[in-house]
Structure formats: C-alpha cells, structure tokens
Amino acid sequence: MSEEQKIIDNVTDSDYKWGFVTDIEADEFPKGLNEDIIRRISAIKEEPEWLTEWRLKAFRHWLTMEEPEWAHVKYPKIDFQNIRYFSKPKQKPQLESLDEVDPDLLETFEKLGIPLDEQKKLAGVAVDAVFDSVSVATTFKETLAKDGVIFCSISEAIKNHPDLVKKYLGSVVPYTDNFYATLNSAVFSDGSFVYIPKGVHCPMELSTYFRINAMDTGQFERTLIIAEENSYVSYLEGCTAPMRDNNQLHAAIVEIVVLDNAEVKYSTVQNWYPGDKDGKGGIYNFVTKRGACRGINSKLSWTQVETGSAVTWKYPGCILQGDNSVGEFYSVAVTNNFQQADTGTKMIHIGKNTKSTIISKGISAGKSNNSYRGLVSVAKGAEGARNFSQCDSMLMGDRCGAHTFPYIEVNNNTAVVEHEATTSKVSDDQIFYLNQRGISTEDAVNLIVNGFCKEVFNNLPMEFAVEAQKLLAISLEGSVG
Amino acid sequence: MLKIENLHTNVEGNEILKGINLEVNRGEVHAIMGPNGSGKSTLANVLSGNENYEVTSGKVTFDGKNLLDLAIEDRAREGMFLAFQYPIEIAGISNATFLKTALNEKRKYAGLPELSAKDFFDLIKEKSKILKFDESLLQRAVNQGFSGGEKKRNEIFQMLMLNPKLALLDETDSGLDIDALKVVSRGVNTFRSKDNAVILVTHYQRLLDYIVPDFVHVLYKGKIIKSGTKELALELEEKGYDWIKEEPAEIN
Numbered sequence: 001m002s003e004e005q006k007i008i009d010n011v012t013d014s015d016y017k018w019g020f021v022t023d024i025e026a027d028e029f030p031k032g033l034n035e036d037i038i039r040r041i042s043a044i045k046e047e048p049e050w051l052t053e054w055r056l057k058a059f060r061h062w063l064t065m066e067e068p069e070w071a072h073v074k075y076p077k078i079d080f081q082n083i084r085y086f087s088k089p090k091q092k093p094q095l096e097s098l099d100e101v102d103p104d105l106l107e108t109f110e111k112l113g114i115p116l117d118e119q120k121k122l123a124g125v126a127v128d129a130v131f132d133s134v135s136v137a138t139t140f141k142e143t144l145a146k147d148g149v150i151f152c153s154i155s156e157a158i159k160n161h162p163d164l165v166k167k168y169l170g171s172v173v174p175y176t177d178n179f180y181a182t183l184n185s186a187v188f189s190d191g192s193f194v195y196i197p198k199g200v201h202c203p204m205e206l207s208t209y210f211r212i213n214a215m216d217t218g219q220f221e222r223t224l225i226i227a228e229e230n231s232y233v234s235y236l237e238g239c240t241a242p243m244r245d246n247n248q249l250h251a252a253i254v255e256i257v258v259l260d261n262a263e264v265k266y267s268t269v270q271n272w273y274p275g276d277k278d279g280k281g282g283i284y285n286f287v288t289k290r291g292a293c294r295g296i297n298s299k300l301s302w303t304q305v306e307t308g309s310a311v312t313w314k315y316p317g318c319i320l321q322g323d324n325s326v327g328e329f330y331s332v333a334v335t336n337n338f339q340q341a342d343t344g345t346k347m348i349h350i351g352k353n354t355k356s357t358i359i360s361k362g363i364s365a366g367k368s369n370n371s372y373r374g375l376v377s378v379a380k381g382a383e384g385a386r387n388f389s390q391c392d393s394m395l396m397g398d399r400c401g402a403h404t405f406p407y408i409e410v411n412n413n414t415a416v417v418e419h420e421a422t423t424s425k426v427s428d429d430q431i432f433y434l435n436q437r438g439i440s441t442e443d444a445v446n447l448i449v450n451g452f453c454k455e456v457f458n459n460l461p462m463e464f465a466v467e468a469q470k471l472l473a474i475s476l477e478g479s480v481g
Numbered sequence: 482m483l484k485i486e487n488l489h490t491n492v493e494g495n496e497i498l499k500g501i502n503l504e505v506n507r508g509e510v511h512a513i514m515g516p517n518g519s520g521k522s523t524l525a526n527v528l529s530g531n532e533n534y535e536v537t538s539g540k541v542t543f544d545g546k547n548l549l550d551l552a553i554e555d556r557a558r559e560g561m562f563l564a565f566q567y568p569i570e571i572a573g574i575s576n577a578t579f580l581k582t583a584l585n586e587k588r589k590y591a592g593l594p595e596l597s598a599k600d601f602f603d604l605i606k607e608k609s610k611i612l613k614f615d616e617s618l619l620q621r622a623v624n625q626g627f628s629g630g631e632k633k634r635n636e637i638f639q640m641l642m643l644n645p646k647l648a649l650l651d652e653t654d655s656g657l658d659i660d661a662l663k664v665v666s667r668g669v670n671t672f673r674s675k676d677n678a679v680i681l682v683t684h685y686q687r688l689l690d691y692i693v694p695d696f697v698h699v700l701y702k703g704k705i706i707k708s709g710t711k712e713l714a715l716e717l718e719e720k721g722y723d724w725i726k727e728e729p730a731e732i733n
Contacts, residue, residue: 424572428532433569435553436529436562437583437639438590447582451573451622 260295279338282310
C-alpha cells in the first residue's frame with residue numbers, strides 16, 4: 001500500500017467528534033409540509049400577519065418549483081413530506097437570563113466549546129446559539145446595546161424591531177430566489193439578527209453556533225445582517241450535528257446589507273456531520289448566502305472553511321451595487337470519503353470601479369468529489385470593474401475528483417477579469433522529503449495542507465483560524481500508517 | 482558510525498544493489514563514484530529510507546542502531562541527512578517554517594526544548610553567511626521558483642542548520658556553475674568535523690577538487706569494485722571507468 005493510500009484510509013477512519021445526541025424534551029411538529037404547518041410555525045412564533053402571508057406566498061411559489069439538478073452532486077431525491085419542519089427544546093417561553101436555560105443544553109454547548117456563561121466569557125465574542133429550530137441564548141446583549149448594536153435571534157427581532165425586519169427581509173434573497181431559499185422563506189424557524197447602527201465599529205466579534213439535534217428535523221435558519229453607513233462588524237458562524245444514519249436537510253439563508261462605507265466580514269467554519277466512511281448519513285447542506293454592497297465604498301468578505309456535510313451546495317455571493325464597493329470570497333472546502341461539495345461564489349458587478357477577489361482552495365480525499373462553481377458577472381454600467389479569481393485544487397490519492405466550473409459574463413469592455421486555476425497532488429516525493437527532515441507523515445500532511453490553505457486562514461479571525469487548523473488536523477488524524 | 486554489510490536492494494523488482502559493504506567512521510569523507518546506472522543514488526536513497534527501494538537482504542548499523550528498522554523520520558532525527566539530487570518543491574510552506582519544524586522535531590527527539598525565535602534566527606544568520614544564502618529565500622515556499630543552484634544551496638543550508646551526524650550528498654554538484662560549486666563546497670568543508678561524516682555521491686572528479694575525500698569508492702553494477710584514496714578519483718578522471726570494469730572486483 002502506498003503511503004498516500006495509507007493516509008487516505010486513515011483519514012477515512014478518523015471519527016466525527018461532535019456526533020453526540022443531547023437528550024432533551026422537544027416540542028415537535030408532525031412530519032410533512034402544508035399551509036397549515038406554515039401557519040402553525042408562524043403562530044407559535046407569534047408573528048405579525050404580513051410575515052405569515054409572506055411565508056405562504058413563498059410556499060405557494062415553492063410548489064411550482066423543481067429541485068435543481070445542475071450541481072455536480074448526486075443524492076437520492078429528498079422526500080419533503082418526510083421532514084419535520086419545527087422542533088423546539090421544551091423550556092419556559094421567556095428567558096430572562098442564562099440561568100433559565102436547560103442545563104442539558106448548556107452542557108451541549110460546553111461540549112462544543114461554546115461557553116454561553118458570560119462569567120466565563122470567551123474573550124470578546126458575543127454568541128447566539130441556535131439549537132434545532134430555536135435560538136437558545138444570546139450573550140453580551142447588554143454590552144452591545146450600549147453602542148446601539150442589536151444582536152438577537154431573528155424571532156426576537158421580528159417582535160422587537162419589526163420595521164427593520166420588514167424593510168430588509170427578502171431584499172437580498174427574494175422568496176422566489178431558488179428552490180431551497182423559497183422553502184426556507186416558507187418555513188424558516190429561527191436564526192440570528194444583527195443591526196449595526198451608523199458609524200459604529202462593533203466592539204466585539206459576533207458569533208452564532210448552529211446545532212441540529214432532533215431526528216428527522218430539517219434546520220432552516222435565517223440570518224439577517226444590516227450594516228449602516230460607516231459601520232463595521234465581523235461575524236462568525238459555526239455548525240455541528242449529531243451522527244445519524246439518515247440524511248438531514250439544512251437549508252439556510254444568510255442575507256447581508258452593507259451601506260455606504262460599511263464593512264462586513266462573515267466567517268464560517270462548517271462542520272456538519274459528513275456521514276460515515278461508507279457514505280451513510282450526513283447533512284445535506286443547501287444554503288443560500290448573499291450580501292448586497294448597496295453603499296459606495298462598501299465591503300463584504302466571505303471566508304469559509306467547509307469540512308462537513310454529506311452534500312454541500314453553497315455559493316456565498318456579493319452584489320456590488322455601490323460604486324467602489326468590494327467583494328471578497330476566501331474558501332477552503334475539504335471533502336473526504338463519499339462527501340460531495342459543489343461550492344463557490346457569485347460576484348455581481350453593477351456599480352462603477354467595483355472590485356472582487358476569489359480565492360478558493362479545494363482539498364479532495366477518499367472517494368469524494370469537490371467542485372468549484374463560480375460566477376463573475378459584469379453589468380453594462382460597471383465601468384472599471386475588476387476581478388481576480390484563483391481556484392486551486394489538491395488531490396489526495398487517485399479515487400477522488402476535483403472540478404472547476406468558472407462562469408464569466410462581461411458586458412463592459414473596461415472590465416478586467418482574471419482567472420487562475422491549479423491542481424496539485426500531495427505526492428509521495430513531498431512526504432518523503434519532509435520525512436527525511438525528521439517530520440512525521442501526519443505532520444507533513446498537515447504542513448502541506450495548511451500551507452495550501454494559508455491565504456484563506458489568514459483571512460479568518462484569530463480564534464477561528466486556530467479552530468479551522470485544528471479541524472483540518474483532526475480530519476487528518478491518525479494518518480501515519 | 483555507519484556499517485553496511487552485504488546490502489541488496491530492489492527497485493520495481495530489479496536488483497540494483499548487489500551486495501554493498503562499506504564502513505564509514507566519524508571524521509571521514511567518502512566519495513562514491515561510478516558510471517550512470519551503477520546504483521549510486523539508490524544507495525543514498527535506501528539509506529535514508531525511501532520506500533520506493535526495497536531492501537532484500539543485508540544489514541546496516543548506524544551509531545549502534547539497526548538502521549533498517551527505523552522509520553524515515555527517525556533516521557533523520559538520529560542524525561542522517563540526505564541532500565536531494567532533485568530537491569522537492571512544496572507550495573505554501575515557507576522555508577523558514579519548514580526548517581523550524583524540522584529542527585524542533587529533531588530537538589524533541591533528543592529531549593531538548595524548542596529553539597527560541599531569537600536563537601533560531603541567530604542560527605539562520607550564522608549559517609546563511611557561510612553560503613551567501615539570500616535570506617529572502619527563507620520567506621519563500623520551500624524550493625518553489627528557486628533556480629537549480631538555489632535549490633542545491635538550500636539543501637546544503639538545511640544540512641548546516643540541522644547539523645547531522647552523517648550527510649549523504651546525492652550529486653549535489655550536478656547543475657552547478659563553478660561559483661556555486663565553490664560556495665556549496667565551502668558549506669560542506671565548514672560542516673566537516675571529527676564528529677561527523679559525509680558520503681558524497683558524484684559523477685565527476687571536479688567536486689573532489691574542492692571537497693577532498695579520505696576515501697573513494699567505485700560503484701559498478703551494484704557493487705563496489707574498487708576503493709582507494711583521493712588519487713583514485715584522479716585516475717578515474719584520466720582513464721574513465723573502463724579499465725576498472727575489466728579488473729576483478731576488489732574485496733573490502
């Protein structure tokens with residue numbers, strides 16, 4: 001067996017460490033989807049009439065849509081009537097403080113390394129935790145409120161800040177956008193809401209942890225971030241799920257609005273359960289993430305490290321409307337065993353002198369398939385638009401696949417669009433070279449992979465970069481044959 | 482320090498080394514010469530543990546340990562260093578990070594604490610001076626975009642940094658112009674001491690003008706057929722290999 005094959009087989013054998021199930025009583029809806037279920041979701045959340053109607057419009061539209069099949073992924077058809085669309089941990093309806101949160105839940109978040117307890121606060125990070133369908137606790141609310149920053153669950157925002165929600169919800173990802181986004185619009189259960197007022201530099205990183213726990217439950221969270229003029233926020237998102245034999249659906253939406261001179265950094269470490277080494281189970285991650293740089297000089301950066309999910313379908317995009325606005329996409333996508341990822345970005349240049357940068361690093365191992373799919377579009381009026389794209393693939397072994405599907409549409413001849421792509425292999429020669437300098441194979445693979453991903457890790461906030469590196473190391477654990 | 486006894490090695494099913502015997506002591510420099518395909522590089526690779534080379538029989542002792550039982554990285558940590566004929570490029574890892582990792586692995590193995598950043602950079606300063614090694618190369622990815630000469634110089638630089646007990650130099654002179662050859666030779670001569678040993682694998686006598694060996698061995702068809710002192714290299718330069726091929730093999 002070649003060294004490489006050993007590495008791959010050992011990677012394949014490494015365990016998913018976040019696969020525990022928390023035994024918590026939950027209020028669950030019956031399986032299936034119809035207008036009645038949607039009305040019940042809306043009612044249980046005490047939503048205003050306009051939102052119920054909006055959900056129903058989305059649902060009716062969804063019924064006319066077909067599941068997309070263009071992505072380079074294969075999976076059995078999802079039976080949307082066999083999914084539970086709402087699951088809520090049983091608890092007191094109104095939480096006044098963290099003391100009232102179910103201790104089992106708190107323990108779950110402890111296991112995930114998210115100290116919700118403000119006494120043990122994680123240096124400067126405010127956390128919103130979403131467990132199954134419901135936001136459980138948001139920390140640092142008061143500190144943030146001093147600056148006028150709103151950071152809460154979207155359910156709370158609908159109650160307490162209905163005007164903001166009504167103004168922006170669906171304004172970047174309309175309810176007709178695509179099959180999964182439309183489904184989400186109909187059934188979204190919870191998610192995070194962030195509002196940064198004019199001129200405020202958010203004093204801490206904001207973070208959301210998503211956890212799917214209940215069986216046969218889809219998670220449809222919805223996040224809305226609004227950065228007013230001259231504001232700044234860095235937002236982090238982490239995701240885990242228990243190990244289950246059947247596939248679970250996750251269809252989320254993230255909408256971001258960036259106004260004049262504002263900047264939003266959105267970082268994701270996605271570690272949903274990827275299924276076992278035979279390809280059984282795992283999360284279907286069908287997510288729509290999009291931000292609109294509406295203001296002049298506005299800036300939006302997406303940074304993602306994707307190691308989980310059985311199937312990933314995700315294209316965080318930037319609509320560069322404001323003149324001189326900037327969009328960035330930095331991505332590391334790791335697939336292993338039978339995982340499939342079709343991920344990339346969309347950069348839509350509309351304003352003048354808009355700039356976008358795309359750095360995508362795909363690592364495939366085992367029998368996985370990893371595809372980059374990206375669109376760079378330059379509208380007629382986008383004078384001086386500029387894009388640079390770099391898509392690198394790394395293969396480990398010879399049973400996996402890497403694919404690149406770049407789409408470029410340029411309608412303005414002053415635009416400069418560059419695309420570079422490379423494919424490399426972790427070779428026996430490289431491993432031998434590093435071994436010969438006293439570095440073990442496991443450390444050698446980590447060095448090579450971390451080196452390959454460096455440009456992306458450099459864009460993650462410090463604590464997240466460390467977490468991302470650890471996550472990669474764990475994926476490669478036990479790689480010495 | 483190194484004792485090779487009746488070493489036989491296969492590569493892809495073909496026997497390349499057919500019974501090598503060689504003893505190398507501290508303070509010695511041995512040159513292994515021979516025509517193309519005689520098994521010179523195979524010897525260097527098999528000693529450092531390259532898994533493309535299969536040892537079919539024989540025994541190798543390194544500093545009292547059975548070398549063939551040691552993993553590649555442990556051979557390195559024990560103090561064996563191979564300067565590659567074709568140094569490998571590794572994207573994304575800076576030369577400095579690579580060296581620091583290698584150095585600390587070796588120190589950890591020896592039960593020593595990690596080198597402080599200051600000590601590490603002092604060491605770099607000291608060693609790069611010897612080789613006129615451009616320090617900007619330290620911030621670049623390992624061997625990536627290096628010229629042929631820079632790659633070879635980088636190998637010798639790593640050797641100086643890691644300070645091995647035994648350095649195997651696999652055709653380090655190939656592809657070097659005369660100035661680079663002088664610099665590389667200076668590196669090796671600075672490294673030479675009574676505590677370590679060097680095995681030079683080379684085609685040409687030219688290198689031996691600068692690094693004067695204590696012993697010269699001629700490898701032909703997988704066997705050492707003649708051993709001598711530095712004068713043997715001069716004789717080879719003058720007469721080629723043909724005259725030895727006809728002589729009966731000399732027994733070590």
